[in-house]
Ligand SMILES: [Zn+2]
C-alpha cells in the first residue's frame with residue numbers, strides 16, 4: 001500500500017493485487033490528483049497562461065514593449081495551473097524540503113521538453129543567498 005506523497009492518505013484501506021501492480025505515476029491519492037489542472041492550449045504562447053485562443057497575453061505584451069525586459073523570455077512552459085492547492089503543494093516542496101513532491105512534475109516536464117524544447121540546453125537558475133537560506137537547502141562547497 002502506498003501513501004499519497006502529499007497528504008499521506010492511502011486511497012484504499014484494503015490492499016488488493018492492484019495495489020501492488022498499478023503504479024500511479026505522480027504518487028498522489030485520487031483526491032490530491034484532482035487538484036492538478038494541466039495547462040494546455042489555448043494559452044499564451046510565451047508564458048502558458050490559459051487564454052480563449054492562442055496568442056500573447058497582456059503581461060507578455062507589456063514586458064516585450066519594455067526596453068528592460070524585451071527579448072529576455074522566448075517561451076516558458078508550465079505544467080499545471082498555479083491554483084490555491086498548487087500554492088500549498090509548492091510551499092511544501094520548496095520551503096519544507098519535501099523533494100519527493102517534485103515527482104509529479106518529472107514525466108510532464110520530460111514530455112514538454114521533448115515536444116517543445118528539443119535541442120535546447122537546460123540551464124539551472126541559481127537562487128540568491130537569501131532564498132537559499134530561507135529554503136534550508138544544503139550547500140555544497142567544492
Ligand atoms: Zn493525497
Ligand SMILES: [Zn+2]
Nearest residue numbers: 044047057060
Ligand atoms: Zn504570457
